[in-house]
Structure formats: structure tokens, C-alpha cells
Amino acid sequence: MLAAAPTANRPATLSRHLAAFFQLCKPRVNSLIVFTAMIGMCLASPDFPPIARLVVASLGIALVAFAAAAINCLVERTVDALMLRTRWRPSARGDIGAMETLSFAMLLGGAGLWLLHSFINDLTMGLTLATFLGYAVVYTVVLKPATPMNIVIGGAAGAMPPVLGWTAMTGHLAPEPLVLFLIIFLWTPPHFWALACYRRDDYARAGFPMLPVTHGVEFTCQHILLYTLMLAAASLIPVSLGMSGWLYLAAVSVIDIGFIGLAVALCRRYSDGLARRTFRYSIIYLTLLFAALFADRLFTP
Numbered sequence: 001m002l003a004a005a006p007t008a009n010r011p012a013t014l015s016r017h018l019a020a021f022f023q024l025c026k027p028r029v030n031s032l033i034v035f036t037a038m039i040g041m042c043l044a045s046p047d048f049p050p051i052a053r054l055v056v057a058s059l060g061i062a063l064v065a066f067a068a069a070a071i072n073c074l075v076e077r078t079v080d081a082l083m084l085r086t087r088w089r090p091s092a093r094g095d096i097g098a099m100e101t102l103s104f105a106m107l108l109g110g111a112g113l114w115l116l117h118s119f120i121n122d123l124t125m126g127l128t129l130a131t132f133l134g135y136a137v138v139y140t141v142v143l144k145p146a147t148p149m150n151i152v153i154g155g156a157a158g159a160m161p162p163v164l165g166w167t168a169m170t171g172h173l174a175p176e177p178l179v180l181f182l183i184i185f186l187w188t189p190p191h192f193w194a195l196a197c198y199r200r201d202d203y204a205r206a207g208f209p210m211l212p213v214t215h216g217v218e219f220t221c222q223h224i225l226l227y228t229l230m231l232a233a234a235s236l237i238p239v240s241l242g243m244s245g246w247l248y249l250a251a252v253s254v255i256d257i258g259f260i261g262l263a264v265a266l267c268r269r270y271s272d273g274l275a276r277r278t279f280r281y282s283i284i285y286l287t288l289l290f291a292a293l294f295a296d297r298l299f300t301p
Contacts, residue, residue: 016095017095017096020090020095020096021090021096021104023089023090024066024069024070024073024089024090024091024096024101024104024105025065025066025069025070025108026066026069026072026073029069030062030065030066030069032283032286032287033061033062033065033158033161034058034061034062034065034161035287035290036161036162036165036180036184036286036290037057037058037061037161037162037164037165037168038054038058038165039162039165039180039290039291039293039294040161040162040163040164040165040166040168040169040177040180041054041057041058041165041166041168041169042054042165042294042297043162043165043166043176043177043180043243043293043294043297044165044166044168044169044170044174044176044177045169049169053119053120053168053169056115056119056120057116057119057120057124057164057165057168057169059112059115060112060113060115060116060119060120060124060125060128061112061116061128061161061164061165061168062112063108063109063111063112063115064108064109064112064113064116064128064129064131064132065112065161066105066108066112067105067106067108067109067112067132067136068105068109068131068132068135068136070101070104070105070108071101071102071105071136071140072135072136072140073089073090073091073092073101074091074098074101074102074105075136075140075141076091076140077089077091077092077098077101078092079206079207079208080092080206081093082202082205082206083199083202083203083205083206084199084202085199085202086202109132112128113125113128113129116128116168120168121167121168121171123167123171123172123173124164124167124168124171127160127163127164127167128160128164130160131157131160131161131164134154134156134157134160135154135157135158138153138154138157139153139154139157144208145207145208145209146209147209148209148210148211148213148214148215149211150209150210151188151189151192151193151210152188152189155184155185155188155189155192156185158184158188159181159182159183159184159185159188160181161184162177162180162181162184162290163177163178163180163181165177166180175241176238176241176243179234179237179238179241179243180238182234182237183231183234183235183237183289184286186227186230186231186234187231187282187285187286189223189224189227190223190224190227190228190231190259190263190278190282191279191282191283191286193210193211193212193220193223193224193227194224194266194275194276194278194279194282195275195279196210196211196212196213196220197212197217197220197221197266197270197272197275198272198273198275198276198279200212200213200217211223217270218267218270221263221266221267221270222267224263224266224267224278225260225263225264225266225267228259228260228263229260229263231256231259232256232259232260235252235256235289236249236252238293243293244292244293244296244297244300245296245300246296246300247292247295247296247299247300248292248293248295248296248300251288251289251292251295251296252289252292255284255285255288255289258281258285259281259282259285262274262277262278262281263278266278
């Protein structure tokens with residue numbers, strides 16, 4: 001009876017370990033990254049992109065994004081343990097060791113880059129590697145603990161997925177994916193600053209100089225409004241470039257009004273609940289914007 005106990009427990013232990021590795025990949029965050037990359041692929045193709053190429057490119061980009069997320073968890077494992085928002089992460093709880101996390105990240109990142117090199121093109125592989133380094137090293141190691149403008153500069157890495165999707169299909173850069181880059185680049189600060197506002201005590205406890213911690217909530221809300229206005233202006237560029245038509249214009253106008261309204265409300269009557277609502281809306285906003293780009297391509301002559 002005593003000898004049978006380890007065998008009986010092994011499946012549950014293995015299941016928990018696999019779940020912990022899955023959590024290191026930050027699947028909710030990276031699902032939006034892969035989604036915007038796939039929309040970039042669709043917009044780059046006159047017709048729907050070849051399924052095999054779309055799947056391989058998406059998988060390669062996803063694996064490298066998962067690797068970057070794991071490195072982020074590894075580097076921040078001690079401060080993650082201090083924050084209510086992140087202390088559940090397996091790296092913060094000690095469920096997965098540092099060498100396991102590093103090996104896991106290198107395996108995923110290497111596999112993703114190999115797929116892009118072998119089956120897509122070297123431009124996409126190189127840009128994906130640069131994105132990995134931008135997030136895992138420049139943002140996580142250098143910028144985040146050093147400056148309250150960390151997310152503005154580091155947001156460039158998070159804005160790259162549609163560019164990667166475009167080059168995966170075409171093999172070259174063009175103005176259109178750079179517009180998509182600009183949209184996500186301007187979206188990133190209000191998205192993260194809304195989170196940082198209602199999690200400011202968490203960030204202060206961890207020692208991160210996020211804008212609400214260093215300059216206060218009122219100052220941060222003013223910058224959320226400023227970037228939201230710039231984002232709304234940038235969201236209209238696809239129409240002026242002929243990338244999209246009336247369907248996208250109608251959809252983006254509605255969601256722009258919603259985002260601006262929340263940003264104005266934050267400036268006028270801030271509350272943590274409203275900041276949380278703004279953060280959640282920002283995720284819906286970006287999802288709907290890229291979905292509208294895709295729908296416009298499908299249904300607008």
C-alpha cells in the first residue's frame with residue numbers, strides 16, 4: 001500500500017507541473033498578441049492567406065511570445081511574490097525552478113525561431129527575435145525598474161505582432177503594417193496605466209516606478225486621456241490609406257468614443273473601479289479594432 005502512493009500521486013503532480021508551465025506562457029495576454037499577428041497576415045494577403053503558412057507563422061510567433069513571457073516571469077519572480085496581482089505565478093510561488101523556467105523559455109523560443117527561419121522567411125525571424133529581446137531584456141530588465149515611462153518605450157515590442165504577420169506573408173515591410181504598429185504603440189500606455197492606477201499599491205510595494213506611483217493618479221489620468229486622443233486619431237489612418245472602408249470607420253468611431261469617454265471620466269472623477277473598467281475596455285477595444293479591420297476586408301468591396 002505504501003509503495004503505491006507515489007504512483008497514485010504522480011498524474012496529479014505532472015498535471016500541476018504542466019499547468020504551471022502553461023501559466024508561465026501568459027496565455028491570455030499572448031492570445032491577443034497572436035490574434036493581431038494573424039490579422040496582419042490576413043491584411044497582407046489579397047485573398048485569405050494559405051492556411052498552412054498562416055498556422056506555421058502563427059505558431060512560430062506564439063512560441064517566441066511564450067518564451068518572452070517565461071523570461072519575464074523568471075526575471076521578476078521575487079517582485080512578483082510581493083504583488084497581489086502576480087504572486088500566484090508559478091515562478092513566484094516556487095513551483096518551477098529558475099533553471100526549469102530558463103530551459104523552457106529557450107526551448108520554446110528556439111523552436112519558434114526555427115519554424116520562422118525554415119518555413120516562413122528570415123526577415124520575420126529577425127524581427128521576431130528583436131521583439132523578444134525588446135520585451136524580455138530591454139523592457140523587463142532595463143526599463144521597467146528604471147523609469148516611469150517604461151511602458152511608453154517598451155510598448156514598441158508589444159506593437160510588433162501585426163508587422164510580423166505582414167512580413168510573414170509578404171517578406172517585406174510596407175506602410176500598412178507600420179500603421180498597425182502605431183495603433184498598438186499608442187494603445188499600450190493607456191491600457192497599462194489604467195491597470196497601474198488601481199494596482200498602484202502593488203507596484204509601489206514591488207519597487208516599480210510606474211507613473212501613478214511616481215507622479216500620482218491625477219497626472220497619470222491626464223496622460224491616459226492624451227494618449228487615448230492620439231490613439232483615436234491614429235485609428236483613422238487605415239481609412240485615409242485605403243486599407244479599410246466604411247465598415248471599419250463606423251466600428252472604430254464607436255469604440256473610439258467609448259474609450260475617450262472613459263478617459264475623460266477618469267480625469268473628472270477617478271475611482272479604482274473606473275480604472276479597472278477602463279483597463280478591461282482597452283482589451284475589448286483593441287480586439288474589436290482588429291476584428292473590424294478583418295471584417296472590413298471580408299465584406300467591403
